[in-house]
Amino acid sequence: MTSQSEKDELQKTFQSLDKDSNGVLTKDELIEGYKKVFAERSNPELEVQRIIEEVDINNSGQIDFTGSKQIFSL
Numbered sequence: 001m002t003s004q005s006e007k008d009e010l011q012k013t014f015q016s017l018d019k020d021s022n023g024v025l026t027k028d029e030l031i032e033g034y035k036k037v038f039a040e041r042s043n044p045e046l047e048v049q050r051i052i053e054e055v056d057i058n059n060s061g062q063i064d065f066t067g068s069k070q071i072f073s074l
Helices: 004-017 027-037 044-055 065-073
Strands: none
Touching: 004 027, 004 065, 027 044, 044 065
């Protein structure tokens, strides 16, 4: 089970990635965040696409906060 402080931290991380504050993370927003965290890794577009395919159950191409919880547990 996730503690309240962990949930709060996840919410802050989600909001920092959600540049347009619309409540979903686009592929571009995820790529930008991925590059900040994993600057040394190559091909962030491919990694983000893999993540979206695994987490995006409604095939919208975007990840909402609920889906982001899955990302951070991968």
